[in-house]
Amino acid sequence: MSLHLPDGSTLAYGAATASYQIEGASTEDGRGVSIWDTFAARPGAIRDGSDGSVACDSYHRYEEDADLLAGLGVGWYRFSIAWPRIVPEGTGRVETRGLDYYDRLVDALLARGVSPTATLYHWDLPQALEDRGGWLERSTAEAFADYAMVVHERLGDRVGVWATHNEPWCAAYLGYAAGIHAPGRREGGRAHVAAHHLVLGHALAAERLHAAGVTDVGMALNLAPFWPETPEAEAAADGIDAIRNRLWLGPLVDGAYDDGLLAVAPELADPAVVRDGDLELARGSADWIGINYYTPFRPAVPDPSIPVHHELDAYPGAAPVSIVVREPRTDIGWEVDARGLEELLVETHARTGLPLVVTENGAAYPDDRLVEGAVGVIDDQDRIGYLRDHVAATERARAAGADVRAYILWTLLDNFEWAEGYTKTFGVVQVDPKDQTRTPKASYRWFAEHIAGAG
Ligand code: FCB
Numbered sequence: 001m002s003l004h005l006p007d008g009s010t011l012a013y014g015a016a017t018a019s020y021q022i023e024g025a026s027t028e029d030g031r032g033v034s035i036w037d038t039f040a041a042r043p044g045a046i047r048d049g050s051d052g053s054v055a056c057d058s059y060h061r062y063e064e065d066a067d068l069l070a071g072l073g074v075g076w077y078r079f080s081i082a083w084p085r086i087v088p089e090g091t092g093r094v095e096t097r098g099l100d101y102y103d104r105l106v107d108a109l110l111a112r113g114v115s116p117t118a119t120l121y122h123w124d125l126p127q128a129l130e131d132r133g134g135w136l137e138r139s140t141a142e143a144f145a146d147y148a149m150v151v152h153e154r155l156g157d158r159v160g161v162w163a164t165h166n167e168p169w170c171a172a173y174l175g176y177a178a179g180i181h182a183p184g185r186r187e188g189g190r191a192h193v194a195a196h197h198l199v200l201g202h203a204l205a206a207e208r209l210h211a212a213g214v215t216d217v218g219m220a221l222n223l224a225p226f227w228p229e230t231p232e233a234e235a236a237a238d239g240i241d242a243i244r245n246r247l248w249l250g251p252l253v254d255g256a257y258d259d260g261l262l263a264v265a266p267e268l269a270d271p272a273v274v275r276d277g278d279l280e281l282a283r284g285s286a287d288w289i290g291i292n293y294y295t296p297f298r299p300a301v302p303d304p305s306i307p308v309h310h311e312l313d314a315y316p317g318a319a320p321v322s323i324v325v326r327e328p329r330t331d332i333g334w335e336v337d338a339r340g341l342e343e344l345l346v347e348t349h350a351r352t353g354l355p356l357v358v359t360e361n362g363a364a365y366p367d368d369r370l371v372e373g374a375v376g377v378i379d380d381q382d383r384i385g386y387l388r389d390h391v392a393a394t395e396r397a398r399a400a401g402a403d404v405r406a407y408i409l410w411t412l413l414d415n416f417e418w419a420e421g422y423t424k425t426f427g428v429v430q431v432d433p434k435d436q437t438r439t440p441k442a443s444y445r446w447f448a449e450h451i452a453g454a455g
Contacts, residue, residue: 001110001113001116001158002115003159003160004160004215004216005288005357005406006075006076006405006406007405008403011391011394011395011398011405011407011454012405013073013076013406014077014406014407014409015072015076015077015409015428016078016079016359016408016409017065017079017080017415018080018122018123018166019079019082019122019124020034020052020055020122020123021055021411021415021417021418022058022413022415023052023055023059024053024054024055025057026053028059029095029100030097031088031095032084032085032088032090032095032127034082034126034127035125035126035134035175035182036123036124036182037051037052037053038182038183040052045184046420047421048422048423050416050421051416055415056413056415057436058413061436061438062101062104065438066105066108066111067112068412068413070113070114071444072412072428072447072451073448073451073452074114074451075113075114075115076115076117077114077116078118078359079105079116079117080119080121080124081102081151083126085098085102086098087150088126089126089128090125090128090143091129091143099150099151102151103155106155107158110158116158117159117162117163118151118155118161119165120148120205121164121165121166121201122166123166123170123171125140125182130183134176134185135172135176135194135197136176136193136194138200140197141201142201144164144205145204145205148162148164148209149205149209149212152209152214160214162209162214162216163217163219163359164201164217164218164219165201165219167221167222168219169244169247169248169314171194171198172191172198173191173314173315173316174311174314175194176194177191177313177314178314179313180311180314180419181418189316190267192243192317195243195265196267196278199278199282202286203251203278203281203282203285204281205217206285206286215287216287216288217285217286217287217288218286218287218289218290218357219248219290220359220360221289221290221291223244223248223291223293223348224244225296225297225341225344226241226299227298229301229324230301233299233300233301236301238260238318238319239260239263239264240299240319240321243264243317244297244315249352252283252284252286264315264316265317266317286352286354287354288356288405289348289357290356290357290358290359290360291345291348291358292358293341293344293358293360293361293390294361294362294363295337296337296340298325298335299321299322299323300321300322300323302322303322307322330364331365331424331425332424334363338390338393341390341394342394342400345393345404346401346402349402349404355403355405356402356403356404356405357404357405358390358406358408359408360408361390361410362387362411363426364425365380365386365425366425367425367441377440377441378439378441378442380441380442383441383443387409387447388446388450391450409428411427411428412428414426414427427441428440428441
């Protein structure tokens with residue numbers, strides 16, 4: 001087992017999941033209600049009307065999932081902790097049975113030679129905190145740091161690599177501006193306040209984890225490579241770039257929100273929101289940066305012939321642009337171009353000087369073909385092609401000097417894909433919703449062989 005980031009001598013490999021997407025058992029062992037339970041129950045919120053109450057039932061099948069990881073030969077498993085299992089009301093009483101589950105999971109991984117890396121917040125906020133204002137309230141950031149330490153106290157002897165948040169841009173802006181993720185609020189520029197509280201929550205937790213001796217605290221960011229169609233589009237898209245990219249790296253690297261960001265997000269210039277010391281605390285608080293990458297981002301000057309992406313609601317204050325999406329695309333409509341990952345890794349390393357991990361990368365495809373002669377095995381050559389190209393892009397970034405330690409695939413299992421429900425599959429293992437049978441796809445075999453060959 002390793003309590004530290006891989007050393008980077010060769011690229012390490014891993015697979016990722018998230019609690020609400022795979023665990024199920026949503027009312028078991030004292031788990032509190034999460035904002036995703038509440039949001040998924042809202043008519044029309046989830047494409048197929050589903051929720052994560054059963055999902056992949058990994059709460060009960062974690063041994064089998066650990067076997068699948070061992071079969072892949074990955075050195076790392078990136079999972080997330082469900083805050084409502086640990087602190088059901090968000091603050092106060094700790095639920096030991098929730099901690100027991102992650103304790104068992106970590107031991108199951110270690111028994112198979114897989115090192116755990118835990119994400120503390122992959123979007124399942126306790127509903128009790130949302131009822132008190134959620135991430136719009138500073139107290140949620142403070143509660144997050146307390147919860148982080150409860151988890152660390154139990155698992156810290158066996159988990160050394162921690163991510164505080166997963167894709168805080170989504171948590172703030174899809175959750176509180178576009179309203180397409182939980183908690184489904186449309187608060188306009190107030191979402192910038194949520195963003196600051198996510199940054200602050202990270203910084204408060206990192207400070208305390210560091211004080212407890214942790215050396216590898218990071219955050220998984222879905223930064224976007226910006227490929228403007230024209231120089232005019234580049235200027236027009238500056239606000240979007242600021243909210244999607246600079247808002248997160250600025251505090252971590254410079255201890256500041258830049259002027260271009262403040263121009264579109266005046267809420268971040270309010271001293272009642274961003275208090276003295278907040279940004280200083282954030283500066284230097286990350287030991288590594290996680291990059292979740294799926295697709296490039298091509299802004300164009302607003303053009304009625306280009307359908308405006310619904311996520312544009314998620315950039316309050318920024319000038320509107322159109323988003324061009326070229327072919328080829330995956331089943332979820334995201335353009336495929338591995339050069340975006342290479343560029344992002346090289347640029348993020350240059351910007352931060354920090355070790356990087358590809359904390360997520362993968363593709364949704366329809367999975368509608370079977371391998372001839374192999375009963376029920378999905379022949380996902382498209383997913384194999386996607387993964388192969390992106391692993392190669394990661395290696396190119398390393399060759400260009402970016403300190404990338406690991407490539408972690410999204411995802412081990414077909415699972416609850418947030419607002420898309422179970423309609424989009426990203427797994428290298430198929431999960432039968434009727435009986436939870438797990439069947440590795442051709443991509444699972446490909447990844448296992450690639451890892452074995454990479455030695
Ligand atoms: C990312 C999420 C992850 C998964 C992939 C497809 O935005 O972090 O949970 O849904 O997208």
